[in-house]
Amino acid sequence: MKALTVRQPYADAIASGAKPIENRSKPLPVKYIGVPVLLHAGAAHHASGITAVDLARITGARTHTWPDTRSAILAVIRFGGFHLADSNAHWCCRPWGQVPTRVQPEVWHWEIREVTCLAEPVPASGALGFWTPDDDVLAAVQRQIDLERTTT
Template sequence: MRALTVKYPWSAAIAHGEKRIENRSKPMPVAHIGSTILIHAGAAEDENALPRDMVRQWPQHFRAIVAVATLARFHQAAKPLCCAPWGFPDTFHWELEDVRPLRHPIRPVRGQLGLWTVPDDVLAAVQRQIDLERTSA
């Protein structure tokens, strides 16, 4: 399984908010359209990303797997700006669907640029949590 590293608070906006567009400089690899990925909160914070009162409502996690999502599709930003308020101009918008936050983020996990392969032990920890949530629902 692959993961996508996203800086905080954007990672929290995906996991706990309404952000379903991830802005990237490159198109989504076509082979990954429709695949399930993990959302990884990176080590860095984008301090000026969102208003502080909005950010305070979400948990603050770094170097952690925080959610599971589906890479639905992608498109190049259209003018006038599409996908507001989350889409940025001059980027590719990776569309996420079926986002499910993890109740207990998996950490520490070191991220990478682009889509990267999740180590087996991390994937097993995520799967245990998903299975536990399924049986308790």
């Protein structure tokens, strides 16, 4: 199973189910559509400096309950597809979808269709792009998934 690192506060927004779009500069590799991918919260905060409170305001939420976890697996997600953002369609995937700019002329919206949040974050070092977690990380995630199945 592969993992994808996303910086905070966006990783928490995805894990909570609030953010169904991940903006990237490249299309989603087709082999990741419909398969489980681990959502990893990166060690660094997003370069924009946006906070969870800012995201709550942008999305119209009254409050946020995102814990700002870093360097850990937060959830198992499945992508449903992807599309190229259109600079003329400013409504596309609002409020999460970015639009192309002169600095970033191509923006791809990766559509997140399913999120299964873990009860406890699993500490892990990440990497850019898709990466393969260590066996002990995968085992810790699997234990939580198995425990969830037996309690529901």
